[in-house]
Amino acid sequence: MTGPIRRPVASLWIGERLHYLNQLCLLSHVKQGHPTTLYCTDTVTNVPEGVIVKPATDIMAIDMEIVRQTSESFLSNVFRYKMIQKTDAVWIDCDAFCHKPFPDEMQNIFAGHGFRGALNCGVVYIPPKGALIDQLLDYYDNLPAAPAWFNKQQRKRLEKQDPSLPHAVRIYNAERTSFGPQAFTWFAQQTGDYEKALSPDFLYPVPFQLNDVFYDPYGRVEGHFTDNTLSVHLYTNGTKPWWRKNPPLANSYADRMCREIGVNPQDALEE
Template sequence: MPELNRRPVASLWIGTRLHYLNQLCLKSHVAEGHPTTLYCTDVVENVPEGVACRPASEIYDIDMGLVSKTSASFLSNVFRYKMIEKTGAIWIDCDAFCHKPFPEEEGYIFGEHSYRGALNCGVVGLPQGSEVLGMLLDYYDDLPDYPAWWGRRQRKKMDAQDPGLSHAARIYATERTAFGPQAFTHFAKVSGIFAQARSRDVLYPVPFQLNDVFYDPHGRVEGHFTDATLSVHLYTNGTRRWWRKHVPEPGSYAERMCAQVGIDPSLALEQ
């Protein structure tokens, strides 16, 4: 049985139905003893047992008009830091699988991903009231003309965007990650916490470019893991449509983890 009273974790869902990979990842945190909350903009019909649902409006009123011109993940970048500031919970993307429980005693939980050493914000734990959290919230609440880290090329590209779009939507259209990993990496450096980033194996052991391995029955996903691995990002935004519409192959990592946690993939395929 998982230990009780682990650190709470939380995520956001915009929509009415989870895919089985999202069910899997949310329930994996429950299985490891983390109180798990899913903030929702709608009534979600297939939330796994043990996950608490709360209205997203308790944290932040989601601008669905802006979502329609950008993406659901765009607004989640604003939401996650407001949620952390209000509740102190660890943010988890709905495609982050809990491999081991998060440590109780460490205030900062974030890490590098991919091959470039940049930070990702798919799993983020920050102290409430921390300097970096204040910087991120200020950035979203009062957007600059251009993100401070942009060069001439990006500024020129933004100037060419449709002037009828909102300022936030024009930034997003220029650089999709300007509100996510780019912003988090920048403010982690400015606030002086960048050096506290976990190495890639801790939170993002499998590079985004290799995410097909989760569905390969002959793949060696665990070959990417170390004793320090806590979370495994499944990168559902990059998952091929085939895998979103079909159950995973027997013996694949996705199939094995569903069996381990108790998720039936056939009941929550992409429609």
């Protein structure tokens, strides 16, 4: 007997192969009953069964040259809000593990992050019509000379960039997170949505600085969780190379979740 069909979730993958942690996180949403779509810029050879695959161009035109000059996260920061606007799905990073289903009635799914309290957009849903999404998309589509929140030092870094580079690349080089958490936090403050943020335990119960705990067989990861916890961010962008290239140690959180969901890490290690 299958469980209830819940609200859709979606993510983006740039490249041809998923790591086992990405497979694990995508399948965790499938297991919780969320129709899970992976938008892809390439043909991905190891998407787990149960995950819906669609071309990223269903959402927006993809400029891979800009991606090459910045990073995959640059594109995903623009993509997520266009995806929400077009599909009304919850955005999930491919390293966000679904601990509990997202409630159907929850209209603002975003939270503070780490020790600093800035908002993160690794897991996010905001209403597809409203001031916040309009201001975010206007920012991406009509980049200002400099982001409004840039301080004097950031503006100096921007001024030093090669003027022949695309403007988006210059802003990115001046401040890597200017298209991600910085933009989301700033515009949420402008629209009054900042006050709607969930506490970190909902979506980021383990601070980024402690991400090694996911691979420690004696680490008590669940000690960070509360009854509120819906998602557990595994922070693959900060994972040490050894963990990416080797299967997790027995009884670590990563190992236990792989066995629970049915993912074989040995089949999808970083090469």
